[in-house]
Amino acid sequence: MSIFTKIKGLFTKESAGVTPQPAPVKAAASSKKNENIIEIKGITKVFDGVTVLDNLNLGIKRGQFVTLLGPSGCGKTTLLRLIAGFETPTEGEIFIEGVPITNIPPYKRPVNTVFQKYALFPHLNVFKNVAFGLKLKTVKDKNAKNGERKFTKEEIAQKVNRALKLVGLEDYGHRDVNSLSGGQQQRVAIARAIVCEPKVLLLDEPLGALDLKMRKEMQIELKKMHENLGITFIFVTHDQEEALTMSDVVVVLNDGSIQQIDRPKKIYDEPKNAFVADFIGESNIFSGVMEKDYVVSFLGKSLRCVDKGFEKNEKVDVVIRPEDIKIVDGAGTGHFDGEVLTTVFKGTYYEMIVLANNYEFTVQSQAEFRPGRIVSLEIVPDSIHIMKKILTINKYLGKVTGDGYVTFCDGEFEIPTDGFETGDEVVVYVPFDAVELTDDEEDGVIGAAVTQSLYKGTYYQVQVYTDTDEDFYIDTADEWDMDDRVGVKIDGAKVRLEKYDPEKDEEVAE
C-alpha cells in the first residue's frame, strides 16, 4: 500500500515556520538509540489478593517494537496499563526516560494507547476523535504568553488530516465513527494515538477484533508505521505468530513473571523453558536426563545434543520442533521407529502424528506418509533443545496435626509422621508423581483448578492452583482440561518431611 511512503512526513517534514512544534521525534530517537526509554523495576501488582505481576523487571530500548506475549491472565495487559497509568503498581517503580512516572496520572505521561476495542468517542466524528488529544495539548512558543500556547485550528486540521492520510482514511473526517468497519475504526484509533506524537505507543491487542485477512494486513501496516515513525511500540498480544512476525523483541509472560526476553527467532529456536517452547509454535516436549555434556537421554535412548554445563544426570526438559524431525520410510534408519497415526495437509507441508516409543511425535514434512506406514524418525543434535526444569518437586509448609496426619494447603493429608511430634512445623516435599487428581472435587482432600497441562512424552505434566494460592505440579498419564475443578489426593508413602527451619526455608514460608 502506497500510503506508507507518506508516513515519514508526519513528524519530520514539518513545513518550517508554520508549526512551531517539538523537535522531530525521529531525530531524537536515532541520537539515543541504545538507551532504555522505559525501565520497569521490581513491579508487583496485586488485585484483590491475587498477584497478577510478580516482581517484574524489564527495560525497553528506544525505538524498538516490543511485544508482550502470553496466554490470557498472564499479566501482559496489566503491565501495559501500568505503563499507561491506568493502574498503579502495588510495589516497584516505572521510569520513562529516567523519570519516575509511577505517580504521574495518565494524562501527563508521554505515552498514548490504542485500546483493544478502540474506545472511539461515539459522540464525535472521525475528525474530532483524532483532534481530541491535540486540542488539549500545549506547544512551546516564544511569542506567546508564558512561552506556551494551544494549537491553532489550522494546525490541528493540518495534523489531523495528515494522520488520517497516514492510516488511509483521508476522506473520512466527517464520518460518524459508528458507520466505519472494524478495520477502519482501528485505523482511526491508531491515528488518534499517533497524532499526539507520543514517545511510546501502547497497543493493547489491537488486532484481536479483526478477521484474519484484515489482521495480516494491519500487521504489515503497523510494522511499517513503526519503521517510519521511529517511536517505541509496545504491543500486547496472545497470538504467538503475530508476536514473531512484528516484533524486534518478544517478552514472553506467564503467571505474572517473565519467561523469556529475546528476538523472535531466538524465542522460537531457543526457548528457555518448557512453557515458552509449548506456547511458541508446535513442539514435542520430553522429560529427559543429561547423561553428560552433549549427551541427553529421553524415551529410553541416548542422543547427541549441543548443550553442556548441566549436572550429571540432571533432569531436563527436551524440546524438538516438528519441522526439525526428519521422517524417512521404513524402520531402522533413524533414532525412533514408529507408525504414522494421522496425516493432515497444512497448505505447504504435511503434519503427521507418529507413535514411537509410546510417544506421539508431531512431525512436519514436505513428503506425505499415509496413516499406518512404518517410518523412522531422525533427530540431528542441532535440533535438540535442552532446558532446565523449572521445578522438580512440590514444596509446602505444613504442620503435623496428628499421628500420620500433616496439614498443608488447608487440607489434612495422610502422611507417615515417624520422628515428628504433633504440632511440629514441617516442610513437605511432594514429588510430581505422588499427587493424584480426581475428577470429582469431593473425592480429593482439597480442591484446585487446572491451570496448565503439558505433554511430556510418556506423561502429562499438569499444574493445578489451589484455593489457598498454592501450585501443585503433577505427573499423570491423563490429560486434564484447563480450568477444570479437580480434587487433589496425595500418596503419603512418597512424601518426604523435613523439620521447618525458618532460617533455611525462608522461601517456603512465603
Next chain:
Amino acid sequence: MTKKGKVFRPTAFAFPYLAVTLVFVIIPLILVLVYAVRGADGGFTFDNFRLVFTEKETLRQLGQTIAIAAQSTAICLLIAYPVAYILASQPFNKMAILALLFVIPMWINFMLRIFALQSLLSMIGVGKSYGAAVIGMVYDFFPYMLLPIYTVLSNMDKSYVEASRDLGANPVQTFFKVTLPLSVPGVVSGISMMFMPIFSSYAITKMMGDMNTTVIGAKIASLFENQNYGSYGYGSALSFVLLVLVLVVMLIGNALTRRTQKAPKGGKA
C-alpha cells in the same frame, strides 16, 4: 419453520398489547378530542380551544405549571447527576444496594410520602408555599431522575474515560468532554420522566402549595369534577393542549438523544 399455514410469527405476541392500547389509549384520546371540539349544543366548534388561549387565569396557571415543572426538574437534575455519578464510580459501583436505597421510597405510596414530607417541613417551619411545592416535586421525582442517569453512567464503557485521560484530558476535562456528553441520553430520559408527569400532576401542589400555587392539572380536575356538562369540553381542550406541549418536549428530548447517543457497534465491513 417454513411449513405453510404453520408459520411462527413473533408479531402475534403484539396483538394483546395492541388491543389494550386501542381500548385504553387510542379510543380515550379520540374521545378527548371529540369532547374538545364539541360545543354545548353538540355541534362542531373551536370555542373550547379559543377559551384556553384567551382566559387569563388559565394562561397564568399554564405559565406557573411550566415554571414549576422546569424549576423542579432543574433542581432535581442538579442533585441527581452528582449522586448518580458517585454511585456509578469506584468503589460504590460494586454496591448495587446503594442505588436501591434511593429507589426504595418509590415502593411507598406517594401520597403517604408527601404527607410525611409536609409534616417534616412544617416541623422545621416551612409552611405551604410555592417553594414547598417545588421541594415536594423534587423529592417525589428524584428516583425517576436518578435511575436513568445512574444506568447510563454505570453502563458506560470505562475505556472512553481511559482513552480521554490517555489523550491528555485531566479529570475535569474528561468529565465535560466525554462523560457528560455520553450521559445525555440518561439526562434526557430523566427529564422527560419528570417534566411530563409534573405537567399533569396536581396532588403535590395541592398539598404542598399555597392558594396561589395552582397548576393546570388542578384546573383540569376541577373542570371535570364540575358536573356541568359544558366544562367537559373545556377540560378536554385544555388536556389536549397539554398533550401537545408534552409531545413537543418529548420530541426535543428524542432529537437530543439521537444526536448524542449512538451506541458503538462492531461496524459493517
